[in-house]
Amino acid sequence: MIHLHSIYIKGACLLLMLGGATSCNDWLDVQPASQVEDTELFTTENGFKEALAGVYSSMVSTSTYGMEMTFGTMAVLGHEWSNLPSSSVAANAQAYETLAEYDYSSSLSEGVIASIWATSYNGIANVNNLLNHIDTRQSLFSNNNYAIIKGEALALRAFLHFDLLRCFGVSYAVNSNMPSIPYCTDLTYRVFPQLTVQEVAASIEADLLEAEQLLQVDPILTGEEITELDDNGYLMNRQVHLNYYAVKALQARLYMWMQRYGDAEAAAEEVINSGAFPWAELSVISVGHDYGFATEQIFTLNNTTLSTVFDTYFDPESDNVNFSLTSTALSEYFENITTDYRYLYQWRSGTQNEAVNNRYLLKYSNPTINSGETFEESPYYSNKMPLIRVGEMYLILAECRYREGGDALAMLNELRTARSSSPLSTLPTDFYAQLINEYRRELFAEGQLFFLYKRLNLTNVSGSEVDMVAQRAYTFPLPVSETDPAQRENNR
Numbered sequence: 001m002i003h004l005h006s007i008y009i010k011g012a013c014l015l016l017m018l019g020g021a022t023s024c025n026d027w028l029d030v031q032p033a034s035q036v037e038d039t040e041l042f043t044t045e046n047g048f049k050e051a052l053a054g055v056y057s058s059m060v061s062t063s064t065y066g067m068e069m070t071f072g073t074m075a076v077l078g079h080e081w082s083n084l085p086s087s088s089v090a091a092n093a094q095a096y097e098t099l100a101e102y103d104y105s106s107s108l109s110e111g112v113i114a115s116i117w118a119t120s121y122n123g124i125a126n127v128n129n130l131l132n133h134i135d136t137r138q139s140l141f142s143n144n145n146y147a148i149i150k151g152e153a154l155a156l157r158a159f160l161h162f163d164l165l166r167c168f169g170v171s172y173a174v175n176s177n178m179p180s181i182p183y184c185t186d187l188t189y190r191v192f193p194q195l196t197v198q199e200v201a202a203s204i205e206a207d208l209l210e211a212e213q214l215l216q217v218d219p220i221l222t223g224e225e226i227t228e229l230d231d232n233g234y235l236m237n238r239q240v241h242l243n244y245y246a247v248k249a250l251q252a253r254l255y256m257w258m259q260r261y262g263d264a265e266a267a268a269e270e271v272i273n274s275g276a277f278p279w280a281e282l283s284v285i286s287v288g289h290d291y292g293f294a295t296e297q298i299f300t301l302n303n304t305t306l307s308t309v310f311d312t313y314f315d316p317e318s319d320n321v322n323f324s325l326t327s328t329a330l331s332e333y334f335e336n337i338t339t340d341y342r343y344l345y346q347w348r349s350g351t352q353n354e355a356v357n358n359r360y361l362l363k364y365s366n367p368t369i370n371s372g373e374t375f376e377e378s379p380y381y382s383n384k385m386p387l388i389r390v391g392e393m394y395l396i397l398a399e400c401r402y403r404e405g406g407d408a409l410a411m412l413n414e415l416r417t418a419r420s421s422s423p424l425s426t427l428p429t430d431f432y433a434q435l436i437n438e439y440r441r442e443l444f445a446e447g448q449l450f451f452l453y454k455r456l457n458l459t460n461v462s463g464s465e466v467d468m469v470a471q472r473a474y475t476f477p478l479p480v481s482e483t484d485p486a487q488r489e490n491n492r
Helices: 045-058 073-077 093-100 107-140 145-168 197-217 244-257 261-273 306-313 327-333 341-345 390-403 408-418 431-442 449-456
Strands: 179-182 194-196 297-302 347-349 358-361 384-389
Touching: 045 107, 045 145, 073 093, 073 449, 093 107, 107 145, 145 179, 145 197, 145 244, 179 197, 194 197, 197 244, 244 261, 244 297, 244 384, 244 390, 261 390, 297 390, 327 358, 327 431, 341 347, 384 390, 390 408, 390 431, 408 431, 431 449
Parallel strands: none
Antiparallel strands: 179 194, 297 384, 347 358
16 A cells, blocks of 8 residues: 655645655655555555555545544534534544634635545545556456456545545536546646546546446346355455445436436436345344444445544543534434434433433444344444445435426335335425435435535525525635645636
């Protein structure tokens, strides 16, 4: 795994060494002792596996999907929380106050935004390094591993660029011809141009379509049974990889963003109709073994620090101020439907005197194993940080059908029934208000609500008095390191 010293997109996605921010003169810094030379890493199939695993591992960084791109910055921007952590808990606690007001000019906000940018492009750079070597070394691979590893790598490049686009590019509803971000496809000194929103989306689609073709041999699609005897079980547990259906689900997200609702509907339908992601079972949820609805996770990260994350940011027994909702807010979110599995089992009350009226998210906690109990499948439910779940596909399908005059009500009710929430008798007059509520309940603290607001280009969002459109609150400004030296155009 290669690490960054710093990443400057003005220097064309060049990979650098581990360390702090540097100037362009430091690009050829001395390799740390832990650095693995390309000539060694990519001489074996196992080296490619390690490189790919390294990218997945890097994604649990708190700068991205281990916090800021899920329950941290993105949830703050979506005003999902009633209470934010104190500075004694979260390093970015003060930044959250400015981010909640969409003040991106604050130095505190700038630091968070720059970290999301750099860490994401770091992952992209490592993916590109793998892709630069894989086609010339096909003979190293056994079985279908060449196609699967390359397919996953392309999907990862698309996934990371898409979230950068959703952060730093305006939505299609505003102007798809606006400048946004570079799309980096190589590891080189060559400068990658700043592309328009439309051009980046087209590049993402191209990578996903190629990944889809390569992943036709994915066991999650073919049904091939994989055991630990098969290549040391390398292709087991495909949910922690960007598998075939994760690619289709990401296509559904992308096509919604591109306002191609027919294509989004087809992609979401394929994922749902596969039957590969069944609804979580109440018998498992109710005993504390599956707070994150593991069977429904299309793509999830294996975050071995998740118990520490929970203890730090969501512990209801802590004296600290953590991420939480008031009891009133939680009831309002769930329309006072207290039979809903998400309401009953994904939240718990505070235990300290000052926090007794707060409710704390259990989604990121590890399974409960009672004293004297043996739960053989607990590893399946442990350390999983969901990035795409099947519930979102139902919501995408509902919106597509609403836009096209189809049966949106059936899709909403299928999700609500699966959660033991009261089905709707008729489609609400304000469909999008209902859709937003469904997104909030289903995908709470997973980083998707703010992006829904942005895609719809809503003037006002719940919990904020800011005019989102007038303040251009939906689009992060490019980091300072990317503006003047790179002569980038205004992306807002």
